[in-house]
Amino acid sequence: MSDSPYIQEVTAENFEQVVIHGSMERPVLVDFWASWCQPCQMLMPVLAKLAEEYQGRFILAKVNTEEQQAVAAQFGIRSIPDVRLFHGGREVDGFTGALPESAIREFLDKHIPRESDSTVEQAMQALAAGDTASAITALEAAAAADPDNPRIPVALAQTHMTAGDWEAAKAALDRLPASEQDQPEVTRLLGQLHFASEAPPVQDLPELETRLAADENDSEARYRLAMGLVLQQRFEQAIEHLLTLMRKDRQYGDDAARKALLRLFDMLGDDPLAQDGRRRLFNLMH
Template identity: 50%
Template sequence: MPDAPYIFDVTQANFDQVVLEGSRERPVLVDFWAAWCQPCQMLMPVLAKLAAAYGGRFILAKINSDEQQALASRYGIRSLPTVMLFRHGKPVDQFMGVQPESTIRALLEKHLPRPSDKQRATAQAQLAAGDAEGALASLQAALAEDADNQAIKIDIARALMALGRADEADETLKTLPMDLHQEEEVQRLEALVQFARVAARGEELQKLEAQVEAGDNPEALHRVAAARILSEDYEAALSLLLRLMQKHRKYADEAGHKGLLAAFELLGAQHPLVKEYRRKMVSLLY
Protein backbone atom coordinates (compact mmCIF):
# COMPACT_ATOMS: atom_id res chain seq x y z
CA MET A 1 0.00 0.00 0.00
CA PRO A 2 1.20 3.55 -0.63
CA ASP A 3 2.27 5.66 2.34
CA ALA A 4 0.73 8.65 0.47
CA PRO A 5 -1.54 8.68 -2.61
CA TYR A 6 1.33 8.85 -5.11
CA ILE A 7 4.19 7.30 -3.10
CA PHE A 8 4.84 3.55 -3.06
CA ASP A 9 7.29 1.29 -1.28
CA VAL A 10 8.49 -0.98 -4.05
CA THR A 11 9.94 -4.49 -3.82
CA GLN A 12 10.84 -7.18 -6.31
CA ALA A 13 7.25 -8.43 -6.05
CA ASN A 14 5.55 -5.22 -7.24
CA PHE A 15 8.34 -3.54 -9.23
CA ASP A 16 7.07 -4.58 -12.65
CA GLN A 17 3.53 -3.41 -11.89
CA VAL A 18 4.33 -0.12 -10.16
CA VAL A 19 7.41 0.97 -12.10
CA LEU A 20 7.55 -0.72 -15.50
CA GLU A 21 3.83 -0.90 -16.26
CA GLY A 22 3.04 2.27 -14.32
CA SER A 23 5.56 4.27 -16.34
CA ARG A 24 3.59 3.55 -19.50
CA GLU A 25 0.82 5.75 -18.13
CA ARG A 26 2.85 8.45 -16.38
CA PRO A 27 6.46 9.03 -15.26
CA VAL A 28 7.70 7.04 -12.26
CA LEU A 29 10.50 8.51 -10.15
CA VAL A 30 12.40 5.67 -8.46
CA ASP A 31 14.36 6.55 -5.30
CA PHE A 32 17.04 3.98 -4.38
CA TRP A 33 17.81 4.61 -0.70
CA ALA A 34 18.96 2.94 2.54
CA ALA A 35 18.21 3.52 6.20
CA TRP A 36 21.85 4.24 7.07
CA CYS A 37 22.23 6.83 4.27
CA GLN A 38 21.97 10.34 5.72
CA PRO A 39 21.72 12.09 2.31
CA CYS A 40 18.84 9.71 1.51
CA GLN A 41 16.99 10.94 4.59
CA MET A 42 17.56 14.55 3.47
CA LEU A 43 16.32 13.92 -0.07
CA MET A 44 13.23 11.88 0.76
CA PRO A 45 11.11 14.79 2.13
CA VAL A 46 11.88 16.84 -0.98
CA LEU A 47 10.70 14.02 -3.24
CA ALA A 48 7.59 13.47 -1.11
CA LYS A 49 6.77 17.17 -1.26
CA LEU A 50 7.04 17.15 -5.05
CA ALA A 51 4.88 14.03 -5.34
CA ALA A 52 2.16 15.80 -3.36
CA ALA A 53 2.58 19.07 -5.24
CA TYR A 54 2.26 17.43 -8.66
CA GLY A 55 -0.89 15.59 -7.54
CA GLY A 56 -0.39 12.34 -9.38
CA ARG A 57 1.26 13.59 -12.54
CA PHE A 58 4.10 11.27 -11.55
CA ILE A 59 4.51 8.36 -9.13
CA LEU A 60 7.29 8.19 -6.53
CA ALA A 61 8.60 4.66 -5.97
CA LYS A 62 10.90 4.10 -2.97
CA ILE A 63 13.28 1.13 -3.09
CA ASN A 64 15.28 0.16 -0.01
CA SER A 65 18.53 -0.95 -1.68
CA ASP A 66 19.66 -3.03 1.30
CA GLU A 67 16.45 -5.05 1.27
CA GLN A 68 16.08 -5.15 -2.52
CA GLN A 69 19.64 -5.86 -3.61
CA ALA A 70 18.54 -7.67 -6.77
CA LEU A 71 16.80 -4.51 -8.04
CA ALA A 72 19.77 -2.33 -7.06
CA SER A 73 22.09 -4.67 -8.93
CA ARG A 74 19.77 -4.83 -11.93
CA TYR A 75 20.05 -1.08 -12.43
CA GLY A 76 23.73 -0.76 -11.51
CA ILE A 77 23.24 1.28 -8.35
CA ARG A 78 26.68 2.19 -6.98
CA SER A 79 25.95 5.14 -4.71
CA LEU A 80 23.01 6.38 -2.64
CA PRO A 81 20.75 8.09 -3.11
CA THR A 82 20.31 7.37 -6.81
CA VAL A 83 17.05 8.53 -8.39
CA MET A 84 15.92 7.22 -11.80
CA LEU A 85 13.00 8.43 -13.84
CA PHE A 86 11.19 5.69 -15.78
CA ARG A 87 9.02 6.27 -18.83
CA HIS A 88 7.43 3.64 -21.09
CA GLY A 89 9.07 0.79 -19.21
CA LYS A 90 12.67 2.01 -19.11
CA PRO A 91 14.88 4.55 -17.32
CA VAL A 92 15.18 7.79 -19.29
CA ASP A 93 16.86 10.13 -16.80
CA GLN A 94 18.57 10.07 -13.41
CA PHE A 95 20.56 11.94 -10.77
CA MET A 96 22.68 10.97 -7.78
CA GLY A 97 23.05 12.61 -4.40
CA VAL A 98 20.95 15.34 -2.80
CA GLN A 99 19.68 17.87 -5.35
CA PRO A 100 17.73 21.11 -4.82
CA GLU A 101 14.01 21.05 -5.46
CA SER A 102 14.40 23.31 -8.51
CA THR A 103 16.77 20.84 -10.18
CA ILE A 104 14.40 17.93 -9.58
CA ARG A 105 11.46 19.96 -10.88
CA ALA A 106 13.42 20.73 -14.07
CA LEU A 107 14.12 17.02 -14.58
CA LEU A 108 10.46 16.14 -14.06
CA GLU A 109 9.21 18.83 -16.42
CA LYS A 110 11.23 17.32 -19.25
CA HIS A 111 9.22 14.10 -19.04
CA LEU A 112 5.78 14.99 -17.69
CA PRO A 113 2.79 14.85 -20.06
CA ARG A 114 1.99 18.26 -21.51
CA PRO A 115 -1.15 19.79 -23.04
CA SER A 116 0.59 19.92 -26.43
CA ASP A 117 1.41 16.19 -26.52
CA LYS A 118 -1.73 15.28 -28.49
CA GLN A 119 -1.01 17.97 -31.07
CA ARG A 120 2.56 16.69 -31.36
CA ALA A 121 1.32 13.14 -31.89
CA THR A 122 -1.06 14.36 -34.62
CA ALA A 123 1.76 16.28 -36.31
CA GLN A 124 4.11 13.30 -36.15
CA ALA A 125 1.47 11.15 -37.84
CA GLN A 126 1.01 13.81 -40.53
CA LEU A 127 4.77 13.92 -41.14
CA ALA A 128 4.99 10.13 -41.31
CA ALA A 129 2.17 10.18 -43.89
CA GLY A 130 4.07 12.69 -46.03
CA ASP A 131 2.05 15.77 -45.11
CA ALA A 132 4.94 17.97 -43.99
CA GLU A 133 2.99 21.20 -44.55
CA GLY A 134 0.15 19.99 -42.36
CA ALA A 135 2.60 18.76 -39.72
CA LEU A 136 4.36 22.11 -39.66
CA ALA A 137 1.07 23.98 -39.21
CA SER A 138 0.04 21.66 -36.36
CA LEU A 139 3.38 22.05 -34.64
CA GLN A 140 3.41 25.82 -34.93
CA ALA A 141 -0.06 25.90 -33.35
CA ALA A 142 1.15 23.59 -30.57
CA LEU A 143 4.17 25.80 -29.88
CA ALA A 144 1.96 28.88 -29.71
CA GLU A 145 -0.03 27.21 -26.91
CA ASP A 146 2.92 25.58 -25.13
CA ALA A 147 5.94 27.80 -25.76
CA ASP A 148 8.11 26.09 -23.15
CA ASN A 149 7.88 22.67 -24.79
CA GLN A 150 11.26 22.52 -26.50
CA ALA A 151 10.51 19.12 -28.05
CA ILE A 152 8.06 20.85 -30.40
CA LYS A 153 10.94 22.84 -31.86
CA ILE A 154 12.79 19.62 -32.67
CA ASP A 155 9.70 18.35 -34.49
CA ILE A 156 9.38 21.67 -36.33
CA ALA A 157 12.97 21.33 -37.51
CA ARG A 158 12.17 17.85 -38.86
CA ALA A 159 9.12 19.15 -40.71
CA LEU A 160 11.15 22.00 -42.19
CA MET A 161 13.77 19.51 -43.35
CA ALA A 162 11.07 17.45 -45.05
CA LEU A 163 10.02 20.62 -46.87
CA GLY A 164 13.59 21.34 -47.98
CA ARG A 165 13.90 24.41 -45.74
CA ALA A 166 17.22 23.53 -44.12
CA ASP A 167 18.20 27.10 -43.24
CA GLU A 168 14.99 27.58 -41.26
CA ALA A 169 15.50 24.20 -39.58
CA ASP A 170 18.98 25.32 -38.57
CA GLU A 171 17.67 28.57 -37.09
CA THR A 172 15.00 26.66 -35.18
CA LEU A 173 17.53 24.27 -33.65
CA LYS A 174 19.70 27.21 -32.58
CA THR A 175 16.88 28.39 -30.30
CA LEU A 176 17.05 25.19 -28.21
CA PRO A 177 18.59 25.39 -24.71
CA MET A 178 22.27 24.45 -24.55
CA ASP A 179 21.68 21.18 -22.70
CA LEU A 180 19.46 19.85 -25.49
CA HIS A 181 22.28 20.25 -27.99
CA GLN A 182 24.00 17.41 -26.12
CA GLU A 183 21.10 15.05 -26.84
CA GLU A 184 21.93 12.40 -29.44
CA GLU A 185 18.62 13.00 -31.25
CA VAL A 186 19.38 16.71 -31.67
CA GLN A 187 23.01 16.18 -32.66
CA ARG A 188 21.96 13.81 -35.43
CA LEU A 189 19.36 16.25 -36.71
CA GLU A 190 21.91 19.09 -36.63
CA ALA A 191 24.30 16.95 -38.69
CA LEU A 192 21.57 16.23 -41.24
CA VAL A 193 20.73 19.94 -41.47
CA GLN A 194 24.35 20.83 -42.24
CA PHE A 195 24.46 18.31 -45.08
CA ALA A 196 21.15 19.58 -46.46
CA ARG A 197 22.49 23.12 -46.57
CA VAL A 198 25.28 22.19 -49.00
CA ALA A 199 23.77 19.26 -50.92
CA ALA A 200 23.46 19.59 -54.69
CA ARG A 201 20.08 18.81 -56.27
CA GLY A 202 18.52 18.23 -59.68
CA GLU A 203 20.49 19.26 -62.75
CA GLU A 204 23.19 20.80 -60.58
CA LEU A 205 23.74 17.41 -58.92
CA GLN A 206 24.10 15.72 -62.30
CA LYS A 207 26.67 18.32 -63.36
CA LEU A 208 28.70 17.93 -60.16
CA GLU A 209 28.52 14.14 -60.36
CA ALA A 210 30.18 14.39 -63.77
CA GLN A 211 32.93 16.53 -62.24
CA VAL A 212 33.46 13.95 -59.50
CA GLU A 213 33.85 11.25 -62.15
CA ALA A 214 36.32 13.40 -64.09
CA GLY A 215 38.52 14.47 -61.19
CA ASP A 216 38.79 15.84 -57.68
CA ASN A 217 36.96 19.16 -57.76
CA PRO A 218 36.52 19.91 -54.03
CA GLU A 219 33.14 21.64 -54.30
CA ALA A 220 31.79 18.76 -56.36
CA LEU A 221 33.09 16.18 -53.86
CA HIS A 222 31.57 18.10 -50.95
CA ARG A 223 28.15 18.77 -52.41
CA VAL A 224 27.69 15.36 -54.01
CA ALA A 225 28.70 13.71 -50.73
CA ALA A 226 26.04 15.73 -48.94
CA ALA A 227 23.45 14.68 -51.52
CA ARG A 228 24.44 11.04 -50.97
CA ILE A 229 23.87 11.48 -47.23
CA LEU A 230 20.36 12.81 -47.85
CA SER A 231 19.57 9.87 -50.14
CA GLU A 232 20.96 7.51 -47.46
CA ASP A 233 23.73 6.22 -49.73
CA TYR A 234 26.09 6.42 -46.79
CA GLU A 235 29.01 4.38 -48.08
CA ALA A 236 29.28 6.51 -51.23
CA ALA A 237 29.03 9.67 -49.11
CA LEU A 238 31.76 8.59 -46.70
CA SER A 239 34.01 7.59 -49.59
CA LEU A 240 33.62 11.04 -51.18
CA LEU A 241 34.22 12.86 -47.89
CA LEU A 242 37.34 10.81 -47.26
CA ARG A 243 38.53 11.64 -50.77
CA LEU A 244 37.85 15.33 -50.14
CA MET A 245 39.83 15.17 -46.90
CA GLN A 246 42.72 13.39 -48.61
CA LYS A 247 42.92 15.60 -51.71
CA HIS A 248 41.82 18.98 -50.32
CA ARG A 249 42.42 18.94 -46.58
CA LYS A 250 41.93 22.69 -46.03
CA TYR A 251 38.96 23.17 -48.37
CA ALA A 252 36.07 25.11 -46.79
CA ASP A 253 37.57 24.94 -43.30
CA GLU A 254 38.35 21.22 -43.50
CA ALA A 255 34.94 20.30 -44.89
CA GLY A 256 36.01 16.71 -45.58
CA HIS A 257 37.15 16.03 -42.02
CA LYS A 258 34.18 17.84 -40.47
CA GLY A 259 31.79 16.14 -42.87
CA LEU A 260 33.07 12.72 -41.82
CA LEU A 261 32.60 13.60 -38.16
CA ALA A 262 29.06 14.82 -38.86
CA ALA A 263 28.28 11.64 -40.78
CA PHE A 264 29.58 9.54 -37.88
CA GLU A 265 27.27 11.48 -35.57
CA LEU A 266 24.34 10.87 -37.87
CA LEU A 267 24.94 7.13 -38.21
CA GLY A 268 25.92 6.40 -34.62
CA ALA A 269 29.13 4.99 -33.20
CA GLN A 270 28.11 1.33 -33.64
CA HIS A 271 27.38 1.52 -37.36
CA PRO A 272 29.86 -0.72 -39.25
CA LEU A 273 30.59 2.00 -41.81
CA VAL A 274 31.50 4.39 -39.00
CA LYS A 275 34.04 1.95 -37.59
CA GLU A 276 35.55 1.38 -41.03
CA TYR A 277 35.77 5.01 -42.07
CA ARG A 278 36.89 6.26 -38.69
CA ARG A 279 39.96 4.05 -39.06
CA LYS A 280 40.58 5.43 -42.54
CA MET A 281 40.11 9.01 -41.34
CA VAL A 282 42.55 8.53 -38.45
CA SER A 283 45.15 7.10 -40.83
CA LEU A 284 44.98 10.34 -42.83
CA LEU A 285 45.29 12.45 -39.70
CA TYR A 286 48.37 10.68 -38.43
Protein backbone atom coordinates in the same frame (compact mmCIF):
# COMPACT_ATOMS: atom_id res chain seq x y z
CA MET B 1 2.82 5.52 4.81
CA SER B 2 2.08 8.61 2.75
CA ASP B 3 -1.53 9.72 2.29
CA SER B 4 -0.78 10.82 -1.27
CA PRO B 5 -2.05 8.58 -4.08
CA TYR B 6 1.14 9.47 -5.98
CA ILE B 7 3.59 8.24 -3.30
CA GLN B 8 3.94 4.62 -2.22
CA GLU B 9 6.13 2.73 0.22
CA VAL B 10 7.73 -0.24 -1.54
CA THR B 11 8.78 -3.57 -0.07
CA ALA B 12 10.09 -6.82 -1.50
CA GLU B 13 6.50 -8.09 -1.51
CA ASN B 14 4.95 -5.28 -3.58
CA PHE B 15 7.94 -4.13 -5.67
CA GLU B 16 6.88 -6.16 -8.70
CA GLN B 17 3.33 -4.80 -8.61
CA VAL B 18 4.10 -1.15 -7.82
CA VAL B 19 7.27 -0.64 -9.84
CA ILE B 20 7.44 -3.18 -12.66
CA HIS B 21 3.74 -3.53 -13.48
CA GLY B 22 2.99 0.06 -12.47
CA SER B 23 5.60 1.45 -14.85
CA MET B 24 3.74 -0.13 -17.76
CA GLU B 25 1.05 2.53 -17.23
CA ARG B 26 3.19 5.53 -16.20
CA PRO B 27 6.77 6.21 -15.07
CA VAL B 28 7.72 5.15 -11.54
CA LEU B 29 10.50 7.00 -9.72
CA VAL B 30 12.12 4.75 -7.09
CA ASP B 31 13.90 6.54 -4.23
CA PHE B 32 16.32 4.34 -2.25
CA TRP B 33 16.83 6.05 1.12
CA ALA B 34 17.61 5.50 4.81
CA SER B 35 16.71 7.39 7.98
CA TRP B 36 20.36 8.06 8.90
CA CYS B 37 21.14 9.59 5.47
CA GLN B 38 21.09 13.38 5.68
CA PRO B 39 21.07 13.96 1.89
CA CYS B 40 18.12 11.55 1.70
CA GLN B 41 16.22 13.70 4.19
CA MET B 42 16.94 16.75 2.02
CA LEU B 43 15.83 15.04 -1.18
CA MET B 44 12.63 13.37 0.03
CA PRO B 45 10.48 16.51 0.43
CA VAL B 46 11.57 17.73 -2.99
CA LEU B 47 10.53 14.46 -4.61
CA ALA B 48 7.25 14.46 -2.67
CA LYS B 49 6.52 18.02 -3.77
CA LEU B 50 7.14 17.12 -7.41
CA ALA B 51 5.01 13.98 -7.16
CA GLU B 52 2.09 16.13 -5.99
CA GLU B 53 2.75 18.84 -8.56
CA TYR B 54 2.89 16.38 -11.47
CA GLN B 55 -0.49 14.99 -10.34
CA GLY B 56 0.04 11.35 -11.20
CA ARG B 57 2.15 11.74 -14.31
CA PHE B 58 4.64 9.65 -12.34
CA ILE B 59 4.51 7.61 -9.14
CA LEU B 60 7.11 8.08 -6.41
CA ALA B 61 8.07 4.72 -4.88
CA LYS B 62 10.10 4.92 -1.64
CA VAL B 63 12.40 2.05 -0.64
CA ASN B 64 13.82 2.13 2.90
CA THR B 65 17.16 0.40 2.39
CA GLU B 66 17.52 -0.40 6.10
CA GLU B 67 14.28 -2.39 6.07
CA GLN B 68 14.43 -3.64 2.47
CA GLN B 69 18.02 -4.79 2.20
CA ALA B 70 17.20 -7.53 -0.30
CA VAL B 71 15.66 -5.01 -2.71
CA ALA B 72 18.63 -2.66 -2.31
CA ALA B 73 21.04 -5.52 -2.95
CA GLN B 74 19.09 -6.62 -6.03
CA PHE B 75 19.74 -3.21 -7.62
CA GLY B 76 23.31 -2.88 -6.44
CA ILE B 77 22.67 0.13 -4.22
CA ARG B 78 26.00 1.20 -2.71
CA SER B 79 25.42 4.84 -1.80
CA ILE B 80 22.25 6.79 -1.13
CA PRO B 81 20.19 8.63 -2.08
CA ASP B 82 19.99 6.58 -5.25
CA VAL B 83 17.01 7.31 -7.52
CA ARG B 84 15.99 5.05 -10.43
CA LEU B 85 13.30 5.69 -13.04
CA PHE B 86 11.28 2.75 -14.39
CA HIS B 87 9.12 2.93 -17.50
CA GLY B 88 7.64 0.19 -19.62
CA GLY B 89 8.56 -2.43 -17.06
CA ARG B 90 12.28 -1.68 -16.99
CA GLU B 91 14.81 0.73 -15.52
CA VAL B 92 15.51 3.53 -17.99
CA ASP B 93 17.47 6.19 -16.09
CA GLY B 94 18.59 7.36 -12.68
CA PHE B 95 20.69 9.70 -10.58
CA THR B 96 22.49 9.73 -7.24
CA GLY B 97 22.79 12.43 -4.62
CA ALA B 98 20.46 15.21 -3.52
CA LEU B 99 20.09 17.13 -6.78
CA PRO B 100 18.45 20.58 -6.76
CA GLU B 101 14.79 20.77 -7.71
CA SER B 102 15.52 22.34 -11.11
CA ALA B 103 17.81 19.44 -12.07
CA ILE B 104 15.22 16.87 -10.98
CA ARG B 105 12.54 18.62 -13.04
CA GLU B 106 14.83 18.47 -16.07
CA PHE B 107 15.45 14.78 -15.39
CA LEU B 108 11.73 14.03 -15.11
CA ASP B 109 10.73 16.05 -18.16
CA LYS B 110 12.99 13.92 -20.36
CA HIS B 111 10.82 10.89 -19.60
CA ILE B 112 7.37 11.96 -18.47
CA PRO B 113 4.76 12.66 -21.14
CA ARG B 114 3.31 16.17 -21.31
CA GLU B 115 -0.12 17.18 -22.57
CA SER B 116 1.49 18.84 -25.59
CA ASP B 117 3.16 15.55 -26.55
CA SER B 118 -0.16 14.32 -27.94
CA THR B 119 -0.22 17.34 -30.26
CA VAL B 120 3.30 16.48 -31.40
CA GLU B 121 2.18 12.94 -32.19
CA GLN B 122 -0.82 14.20 -34.17
CA ALA B 123 1.40 16.64 -36.07
CA MET B 124 3.84 13.86 -36.96
CA GLN B 125 0.93 11.78 -38.26
CA ALA B 126 -0.16 14.72 -40.43
CA LEU B 127 3.41 15.08 -41.68
CA ALA B 128 3.57 11.38 -42.55
CA ALA B 129 0.35 11.83 -44.51
CA GLY B 130 1.92 14.69 -46.46
CA ASP B 131 0.03 17.52 -44.76
CA THR B 132 2.95 19.70 -43.69
CA ALA B 133 0.82 22.84 -43.36
CA SER B 134 -1.44 21.25 -40.72
CA ALA B 135 1.59 19.82 -38.92
CA ILE B 136 3.27 23.23 -38.70
CA THR B 137 0.07 24.95 -37.52
CA ALA B 138 -0.45 22.36 -34.78
CA LEU B 139 3.16 22.50 -33.61
CA GLU B 140 3.24 26.30 -33.49
CA ALA B 141 0.10 26.24 -31.35
CA ALA B 142 1.66 23.61 -29.09
CA ALA B 143 4.82 25.72 -28.76
CA ALA B 144 2.77 28.73 -27.67
CA ALA B 145 0.91 26.65 -25.07
CA ASP B 146 3.97 24.75 -23.79
CA PRO B 147 7.16 26.63 -24.74
CA ASP B 148 9.35 24.50 -22.44
CA ASN B 149 8.65 21.19 -24.19
CA PRO B 150 11.88 20.37 -26.08
CA ARG B 151 10.10 17.86 -28.31
CA ILE B 152 8.17 20.62 -30.09
CA PRO B 153 11.14 22.52 -31.65
CA VAL B 154 12.61 19.20 -32.81
CA ALA B 155 9.33 18.20 -34.44
CA LEU B 156 9.00 21.67 -35.99
CA ALA B 157 12.50 21.42 -37.43
CA GLN B 158 11.71 18.02 -38.93
CA THR B 159 8.51 19.39 -40.45
CA HIS B 160 10.13 22.52 -41.91
CA MET B 161 12.94 20.39 -43.36
CA THR B 162 10.40 18.14 -45.04
CA ALA B 163 8.89 21.28 -46.56
CA GLY B 164 12.36 22.40 -47.68
CA ASP B 165 12.40 25.48 -45.44
CA TRP B 166 15.90 25.18 -43.98
CA GLU B 167 15.92 28.64 -42.34
CA ALA B 168 12.69 27.93 -40.44
CA ALA B 169 14.09 24.57 -39.36
CA LYS B 170 17.24 26.22 -38.01
CA ALA B 171 15.15 28.85 -36.20
CA ALA B 172 13.11 26.08 -34.55
CA LEU B 173 16.23 24.32 -33.27
CA ASP B 174 17.62 27.62 -32.02
CA ARG B 175 14.72 27.70 -29.56
CA LEU B 176 16.16 24.72 -27.71
CA PRO B 177 18.13 25.34 -24.51
CA ALA B 178 21.85 24.61 -24.59
CA SER B 179 21.30 21.41 -22.56
CA GLU B 180 19.28 19.94 -25.45
CA GLN B 181 21.62 20.93 -28.27
CA ASP B 182 23.80 17.82 -27.97
CA GLN B 183 20.94 15.32 -28.01
CA PRO B 184 21.40 12.73 -30.81
CA GLU B 185 18.26 13.75 -32.70
CA VAL B 186 19.21 17.43 -32.55
CA THR B 187 22.76 16.65 -33.67
CA ARG B 188 21.36 14.71 -36.62
CA LEU B 189 19.06 17.56 -37.66
CA LEU B 190 21.77 20.20 -37.29
CA GLY B 191 24.02 18.05 -39.45
CA GLN B 192 21.34 17.80 -42.11
CA LEU B 193 20.88 21.57 -42.05
CA HIS B 194 24.61 22.12 -42.48
CA PHE B 195 24.78 19.81 -45.48
CA ALA B 196 21.66 21.39 -46.94
CA SER B 197 23.39 24.77 -46.86
CA GLU B 198 26.45 23.28 -48.59
CA ALA B 199 24.71 21.05 -51.11
CA PRO B 200 24.17 22.05 -54.75
CA PRO B 201 20.70 21.79 -56.34
CA VAL B 202 19.87 18.17 -57.02
CA GLN B 203 19.73 18.83 -60.75
CA ASP B 204 23.44 19.79 -60.66
CA LEU B 205 24.62 16.38 -59.45
CA PRO B 206 24.89 14.78 -62.93
CA GLU B 207 27.02 17.70 -64.11
CA LEU B 208 29.32 17.32 -61.10
CA GLU B 209 29.64 13.58 -61.78
CA THR B 210 30.56 14.38 -65.40
CA ARG B 211 33.19 16.89 -64.27
CA LEU B 212 34.69 14.36 -61.90
CA ALA B 213 34.76 11.63 -64.55
CA ALA B 214 36.68 14.00 -66.81
CA ASP B 215 39.09 15.12 -64.07
CA GLU B 216 39.42 13.07 -60.89
CA ASN B 217 41.42 15.88 -59.32
CA ASP B 218 38.54 18.36 -59.55
CA SER B 219 38.30 18.96 -55.80
CA GLU B 220 35.42 21.40 -55.98
CA ALA B 221 33.29 18.98 -57.99
CA ARG B 222 34.09 16.11 -55.62
CA TYR B 223 33.29 18.13 -52.51
CA ARG B 224 30.01 19.55 -53.85
CA LEU B 225 28.98 16.13 -55.11
CA ALA B 226 29.60 14.66 -51.65
CA MET B 227 27.42 17.35 -50.07
CA GLY B 228 24.61 16.55 -52.47
CA LEU B 229 24.93 12.83 -51.82
CA VAL B 230 24.60 13.38 -48.06
CA LEU B 231 21.39 15.31 -48.61
CA GLN B 232 20.06 12.37 -50.65
CA GLN B 233 21.09 10.04 -47.79
CA ARG B 234 23.61 8.27 -50.03
CA PHE B 235 26.02 8.33 -47.11
CA GLU B 236 28.38 5.55 -48.16
CA GLN B 237 29.16 7.24 -51.48
CA ALA B 238 29.56 10.62 -49.78
CA ILE B 239 32.07 9.17 -47.31
CA GLU B 240 34.07 7.61 -50.14
CA HIS B 241 34.29 10.93 -51.98
CA LEU B 242 35.31 12.85 -48.85
CA LEU B 243 37.99 10.32 -47.91
CA THR B 244 39.29 10.45 -51.49
CA LEU B 245 39.36 14.25 -51.34
CA MET B 246 41.40 14.07 -48.14
CA ARG B 247 43.94 11.80 -49.82
CA LYS B 248 44.19 13.89 -52.99
CA ASP B 249 43.80 17.46 -51.72
CA ARG B 250 43.87 17.72 -47.92
CA GLN B 251 44.08 21.52 -48.03
CA TYR B 252 40.93 22.02 -50.12
CA GLY B 253 38.57 24.48 -48.44
CA ASP B 254 40.70 24.71 -45.30
CA ASP B 255 40.49 20.96 -44.60
CA ALA B 256 36.80 20.93 -45.58
CA ALA B 257 36.69 17.18 -46.27
CA ARG B 258 37.83 16.21 -42.77
CA LYS B 259 35.44 18.68 -41.14
CA ALA B 260 32.56 17.39 -43.27
CA LEU B 261 33.38 13.78 -42.37
CA LEU B 262 33.40 14.49 -38.65
CA ARG B 263 30.07 16.30 -38.89
CA LEU B 264 28.62 13.46 -40.94
CA PHE B 265 29.82 10.84 -38.45
CA ASP B 266 28.23 12.80 -35.59
CA MET B 267 25.03 12.99 -37.60
CA LEU B 268 25.00 9.23 -38.23
CA GLY B 269 25.63 8.39 -34.56
CA ASP B 270 26.00 4.63 -33.99
CA ASP B 271 25.46 3.70 -37.63
CA PRO B 272 28.10 1.12 -38.71
CA LEU B 273 28.97 3.41 -41.63
CA ALA B 274 30.08 6.05 -39.15
CA GLN B 275 32.10 3.57 -37.09
CA ASP B 276 33.88 2.24 -40.17
CA GLY B 277 34.37 5.74 -41.53
CA ARG B 278 35.96 6.96 -38.29
CA ARG B 279 38.40 4.06 -38.40
CA ARG B 280 39.34 4.80 -41.99
CA LEU B 281 39.70 8.50 -41.26
CA PHE B 282 41.99 7.76 -38.31
CA ASN B 283 44.16 5.48 -40.45
CA LEU B 284 44.32 8.11 -43.16
CA MET B 285 45.41 10.82 -40.76
CA HIS B 286 47.98 8.68 -38.95
